[in-house]
Amino acid sequence: MILNEGRVIVELMVNHESRTVTVRPSDVLLDVLRGQLGLTGAKPGCKNGDCGVCTVIFDGWPVKSCLVLAVEAVGHQILTVEGLGGVAPVQKAFVDSGAFQCGYCTSGFLMVCHALSLNKPRAEEYEIEEWLQSNLCRCTSYKEIREALKTVFQSLS
Amino acid sequence: MIASDFIYCRPDTLKEAATVYAKLAGEGKSPVYYGGGSEIITMSRAGSIAPGAVIDLKSIPECKVLEQNGAALMIGGAVTLRSIRESKLFPLLGAAAGRIADHTNQCRITLGGNLCGTIRYREASLPLMLTDAEVVLYGSGGERKASMLTIFRERMRLLPGEFICGVNIDARYLYAPFMHIKKTANEKIDYPLVNVSAIIIDGRIRAAFSGLCAFPFRSMEIEAVLNDKTASISSRIDKAADLLPAPALADAEGLSQYRIFVLKNTLCNVLERLRHDFK
Ligand SMILES: Cc1cc2nc3c(=O)[nH]c(=O)nc-3n(C[C@H](O)[C@H](O)[C@H](O)COP(=O)(O)OP(=O)(O)OC[C@H]3O[C@@H](n4cnc5c(N)ncnc54)[C@H](O)[C@@H]3O)c2cc1C
Numbered sequence: 451m452i453l454n455e456g457r458v459i460v461e462l463m464v465n466h467e468s469r470t471v472t473v474r475p476s477d478v479l480l481d482v483l484r485g486q487l488g489l490t491g492a493k494p495g496c497k498n499g500d501c502g503v504c505t506v507i508f509d510g511w512p513v514k515s516c517l518v519l520a521v522e523a524v525g526h527q528i529l530t531v532e533g534l535g536g537v538a539p540v541q542k543a544f545v546d547s548g549a550f551q552c553g554y555c556t557s558g559f560l561m562v563c564h565a566l567s568l569n570k571p572r573a574e575e576y577e578i579e580e581w582l583q584s585n586l587c588r589c590t591s592y593k594e595i596r597e598a599l600k601t602v603f604q605s606l607s
Numbered sequence: 608m609i610a611s612d613f614i615y616c617r618p619d620t621l622k623e624a625a626t627v628y629a630k631l632a633g634e635g636k637s638p639v640y641y642g643g644g645s646e647i648i649t650m651s652r653a654g655s656i657a658p659g660a661v662i663d664l665k666s667i668p669e670c671k672v673l674e675q676n677g678a679a680l681m682i683g684g685a686v687t688l689r690s691i692r693e694s695k696l697f698p699l700l701g702a703a704a705g706r707i708a709d710h711t712n713q714c715r716i717t718l719g720g721n722l723c724g725t726i727r728y729r730e731a732s733l734p735l736m737l738t739d740a741e742v743v744l745y746g747s748g749g750e751r752k753a754s755m756l757t758i759f760r761e762r763m764r765l766l767p768g769e770f771i772c773g774v775n776i777d778a779r780y781l782y783a784p785f786m787h788i789k790k791t792a793n794e795k796i797d798y799p800l801v802n803v804s805a806i807i808i809d810g811r812i813r814a815a816f817s818g819l820c821a822f823p824f825r826s827m828e829i830e831a832v833l834n835d836k837t838a839s840i841s842s843r844i845d846k847a848a849d850l851l852p853a854p855a856l857a858d859a860e861g862l863s864q865y866r867i868f869v870l871k872n873t874l875c876n877v878l879e880r881l882r883h884d885f886k
Pocket of ligand 1: 498499500639640641642644645646647648649664684685706707709712716717718719724725726729769771797798
């Protein structure tokens, strides 16, 4: 059984690298990624699981990092937008489709779209809609984001 | 950031979980079982709870089971809503799970966490009430089983230190004709204004509701009037709406009169759509 009390030193696998951090068990993953690892791509937004700007990929599935404890991530694979390296098909598609305005929500949308393209390369229309509903874009670039994702699926098929 | 500190435990067995709970409770640490953490983290951040310890159930094999074993489907308490939905093993529960929060949150929210959460909707309870699932509980006294209809009365009635290890659903109910309709006030992703789950078993309709009153419920009185073939559909629905176990909610999502109006329309839709299976 794992039992963490007080400040603990743990190893996290982030973007395929092992990183050592000192955390309190009540620290959320978002704060540790940003504050200790300098990975500021995951943004703080509502911090309540609603907006999706803090989305990262946890063992292949999107999660809101404001609702994950850092200690829970031990032994799991975390991928942040920095781990996409600027070369993921979704990133190119977002640029080509102009799928952002202010850009604050972009990293969260990229992670959801990347996870969807990996998990469901033949995603149906209703699945695309459901996955994208997890994130908010206050500039309302929804149409362009959807178009960007569609171009990724076209290139996969 | 969560201002308070807590101890994080991740037991590997049911017994370890119950034992560490008893130990921490004895030390005055007010432990809580931890599933997906979505409610525990948001409430801790807001300062409305301050547990001294959280006991994460996700490494316990029995809490992660999702399989059909002959006569029953077994779903562990720490199985996520996404896994339940994607398994397609119990489409009615999958439909209800697919309307709780949003897809990304469904990758974390667990069945046990939804059933035991403090948010009044607990939408995953409806299919389990309709199929009177067997709830497997574990605590300091070991394992105990209870039927969903006896243990879920407005909320889960667990003994101190007990947690949901899993639920078993009778296989004959899994693919019965069903409907699950969640009506929200505005956005698709929102808390329910009215949530209706219905299933047809042996030619009779069973119905359960959430969002309508302060707690989710299944009512035998309402089912009796909905199954009364001597009455017209509209009079059955009017009678059903008069039999709510508590006043209809009135809040920011909608006034009570509006909720009743939406309930009647939704029931009409359900009865109409299921009429071929419903003799
Ligand atoms: C953005 C957002 C939108 C939401 N929308 C909806 C919605 O539309 N409908 C709805 O119904 N809910 C909604 N919720 C609430 C959500 O359903 C709950 O937060 C969730 O169900 C809690 O599940 P969890 O696994 O994260 O539980 P946790 O946060 O881990 O735990 C919740 C409670 O359950 C207890 N618990 C957890 N697992 C067990 C177990 N196995 N045995 C006994 N006790 C246990 C915990 O001690 C705690 O008291 C929403 C939440 C968020 C963040």
